Amino acid sequence: MARSIYRDRKYKDVPYEVKLDLFNQVKQDIRWKDFMKGCFECGVCVGACPTARFCDFSPRVITQTMSREDVDTFYELMNDMIWDCSQCFSSTRCPRKNSPGGIVTIMREVAVKNGLESAKDALKTYSRIIYKVMSTGTQVAPDMLQPDFFPDWGPNVKVVAENLDVWRRAIPPDTLHTTELAWDVSDKTKFQLYMIFKLTGNLELIEQVDEGIYDILGETIEELMDEYGVEADEVENILEEN
Amino acid sequence: MEEKKSASFIGLDQRKFTRKPNKKSVDYRHELFELEEQGELEVIRVPEPYVEVTTKFGRTKKIPLQGGWHHKSCGQCGHIPGYPTSIFWLHRQFNLDYFDPKDQTSCTAWNYYASSASNVPAQAAIAVRNFAQAKVDGYFPYIHCGTSYGHYKETREQLLHYPELRKQVRTIMDKLGLPFAFPEEIVHYSEWLHVMRHKIAERKVLDLSNITVTVHPACHYHKLVPEDVIYDDDYFNGQRTPVMTAIADVLGANVADYSTWHDCCGFGFRHILVSREFSRSFAATRKIERMKDEANPDLLLTQDTGCLTTLDKSQFAAKAHKCNVGLPVMSDVQFAALAMGAHPYKVCQLHWHGVDHKPLLEKMGIDADKAWAEFEESLGPIKSGQKQFLTWEDV
């Protein structure tokens, strides 16, 4: 059994097979061969990285670890570093044409899919946003601009919140008079979006990180699908069929 | 100066960049049209009239002037509504046809980059569903958000190169009863603004010669899949994208450089919502303070949802930490609309922005208090219940 090459392992260890399984899930991603080539430690990614300037985060460490296929260090990164990435993709300048940001996207996806504690932690306060985007098809709604959520954004947030309804109705394009979603999305389109989530197993992913959100989301989705004469439970995940 | 001349033998005067095609860059359109020929998908053609521009690795890109299916941005529509409103207002000023659909979802990439609580087939299907709707509606997609633009370019690469993914998306689109459609070009609104810049400049009503602007380009615009990005040898000697800089320039403003031009804004997708101290510190110290210290601009222009939010909203708390902040932020398209006489509140919706913009408006020759009074007055009929909404006729 292989073990970490570092003595100061930071996390409660799990059996090597568990780590290897997660690692193989990352490697099986369709994008893997395009995102991960090899790393000669030039540091271009770190030089371009915003997060590396403020956090203990290094796109080079992530890429080098994955290049070495160092399963133990990979598991460490899955437990913290991956959630610090800004996903700005400044590191796509990599001269080896790795995509450190893309590798992080895949690693996060595997962390979510497997319900890793780090994913649950990272998304704890975030899941209301997941609910918003998955239920309305728009991620940011005007009614999210509440001083309670954004006390650090200054007094303007409060002014906006107080005038929200009137100000929204004063915007000339008629799609923008909404307050609960960014623009007026038709029910037909929402239904199609729900179908996509069902067909690709995206709803089940949410169950892994936040059961509460999963439950209310499920209800919202079922209700509208009902209206369109589709039994939500009967829509199968096409990815599993294959 | 004598000494300076003595170094000129290294040929400084002859430095002129000539763009050559990148050996590694292939024109994806060949693959796209090939897939169309094989019946795998339908390509939404760029409608005429269009303007041809040069991109980073020398490919010519077509930017249509009208006929846009406006793929709106959730962050812009939700929190910075002056963005889409200014885009539409400019279209109306030039009598250019456009379509503002309700059958559109967000690209959902903000969530994807924040949480990874999705997967490639879902992301690709969401993109293709929007494009299919544009095709059904008979318009060409214009992408408002930098992240949607970047994400859709990535999705295009994936759809072109992973047959398995195409099969999955095909299955989904069949179930939805929609065509598998993809546009010939992924076009960002700021690229449309870029090719419209001379026409806009012809109709400007403000003297902007005393306005200094700095520019923040969006990472997902110019770093993610860079081969689609406009480059023009007349700006930065062809070394940076001229988008935003060129419109500010032709409108007569002074564009100032600063040492963190290429830096990200610090948005971070999840950080801006749940790790905000990172976004705030980054935006305030790496971007705003640098600009203030080095260029002391009147205004910061940007082109994306997340950048505008981060750069604008991060300044309040930074002020408490005695940072050198206090720089109004708006999009290139709001600035262009103002220059052409758009109302700062009824059209450009500046009251949704955090940083005090009134001194800027005054410097631009706009009576901010009068404009605000006009806006307040226009709200009267809504408040009294006389009108439910304001329309284009009201502004």
Added chain:
Amino acid sequence: MSDNPILVIGGGPAGLAAAKGIADLGRKAVLVEKEEYLGGTPIKEKYAALTPDFRDAEEAMGEMIKAVTDDGNVEVITNSTVTSVEGSAGNMKVSVQNGGSGKTIDVSSVIVSTGFDHFDPGEETQVYGYYEYDDVITLTDAEKMLKEHKFVKPSSGEAPESVCFIQCVGSRDRQIGNQWCSKVCCGIASKDAMEIKQILPDAKVFVFYIDLRAYGCWEDDLYWKAQEEYKVNYIKGIVTEITKQGDKLIVKGEDTTMGRPMEIPMDVVVLSTGMEPSEGTKEMAGVFNLPLESHGYIGTIGGPLNTVETSVPGVFVAGASTGPADLEDSVSMGGNAAMKACAFAMKN
């Protein structure tokens, strides 16, 4: 056996070595050079001192040129290019174009020694600002200054307090399709760094590198010497972006040894631009129908054991037209090609 002369195309170090070798073996050589002078890149780009021995480039190349021009067995045709070839092994008719006029020469065999071009830093996918800032220069710009025994900040003419070299510009890069090491840049940068320190002992000089490749005896002759005797700072980590703050350049990257992002004000940045097959090399590959190897240089058929023979009988190559090469490589290949081309002429 053919009595026709042997054609050498390109009058740089490899071509000069080849022409002289042919003449020394008692055969006639015709040396065609597209510039009006001989000497190749070291002369054209005004190199100061040769790497690794610091010998004055003009003087050293001058000797090599004189040995060729003084030799009655070599006919030198400058300002000329080879435009087409007819016939085959042993009896080739080659058209040589000189401005508006052209002539045909019967030759027995050919040596292509058309060398490399320096990478254009404007095509770099890192943001190096060569076309934005006067104080960002290339290795060849640095050589031009050092040849005048000076090193100044081009924007002001003043002596720089800090200078850095950025390695692998246009080399080892999948983004731009140049997946090779250009071999010489680490040595040249180290040599230039020492020359700068000789002129400006107080200047702080950095070399940013991915892997410092001072192979063979260049290790202590150049790398260790620069680091130990001249206190040149070697930092593992290349640079992502160069911007400007006031009159200083700002160099952004990572010090990978320390694992820390860097942001260093700098007076002069020298880009160690690598090699690419020259336009002439690509043209000659077309004229003689020579297959290219996977990187775009002229391919040879003997692997590492025969570096000069191509798949076209009677056509040999030497120097950087076959791949990145230093002076030692180039002149050695020139001699080897001369020997093989003479042998070919004797047999055909």
